[in-house]
Amino acid sequence: MNVPIKRRPEKTGQTMSFCYGDEQITFERVKRPQATGKVLIKVHPDCRVIASAPEDADSEAVLSAVKKRGRWIYEQLRDFRKQLEFITPRQYISGESHYYLGKRYLLKVIETPEQVQGVKLLRGKLEVSVRVKSTDKVKERLTDWYKERAKETFAKRLDAMLEQALWVDERPPLRILTMQTQWGSCSPSGRITLNPHLVKAPRECIDYVILHELCHIAEHNHSERFYRLMNRVMPKWEKTKEKLDGMAMAITN
Incomplete structure (x- = not known):
């Protein structure tokens, strides 16, 4: 699910x-x-x-x-x-707002032909260094950076959430995959897949999605047992879900 x-x-x-x-x-x-x-x-x-x-x-x-x-x-x-009507596709130029762990940062694109290309989070800004300013290149650098942050963050949060998920016997495999319609999924074999866009949301939203998928290891359908588990490990999960739903268009655009 x-x-x-x-x-x-x-x-x-x-x-x-x-x-x-x-x-x-x-x-x-x-x-x-x-x-x-x-x-x-x-x-x-x-x-x-x-x-x-x-x-x-x-x-x-x-x-x-x-x-x-x-x-x-x-x-x-x-x-x-x-x-x-006011939501426009990102152009990946300086001055745009981009999210990371629920906070909004201004994008600063720096053209550095001779220096190493990459992304740094400095003083409230996301600085992207590229050899030549190009929408595709800036987007590529940012996408790679988000995926790396997602791997680190999701692994840490999964370990933290497993302390609450007492029904899970061993650490499930974790995969990072960009998906158009899902924040996360759990395969019948117990592998958890998370969308790297989720790393742009607040930590409690990340925890909610991970707990949701861990509950599916015990109950693969949205049954009464599933919701009992969710209520036990995250009593206010519905408010967190609503918060994440409200951010969806801003952090996946």
Whole structure:
């Protein structure tokens, strides 16, 4: 199983829709963990609408509950769409903001034809040295730097989280892999894969993803047992997840 990036996640539930005014609003129905009789509706910054409902809830009842919140959903979508208009692809030039461990740093590109190329974190800035200023070269240097930091950071955090994951008998293999739709995943054999973009998030977000995958070693599906484990090792994981979801577009762009 995996922790999806809430920017372009894979569909896991039932797609439904309804009309509000002249707009058709599509939403995804998913099973609500530790479900009560209520339908929980959430609009994400990437304009996805999710309705979490008990598994045995009637589809018409779920649709009715979502329709009742139609105006609120419409207004949320309108506000998030306005925000998305201001998100532009990175150009990898001096003055841009880039993240590392939850903090924002200004990018400083230095052209040094005769010196060693690389990346340094100095005085609140990410300094990238290249022989010739080029978007591709700066991006390449930064990508390599993030991957190296990810290897070091994830290994340390995995060791720390294993102290809480008492159900794990031995240290699982760890792989770093850039993924478009996932922060992390756990294979049936227990290998954990983490997205290097995650190293741009705060430490508690990294810990959340690692713990999520460690819980999948005990329970590969999102079952009641899985959520009991998550609640035990990270009681406020839902707030941390929400924080990570809110950063997704900024740190993967």
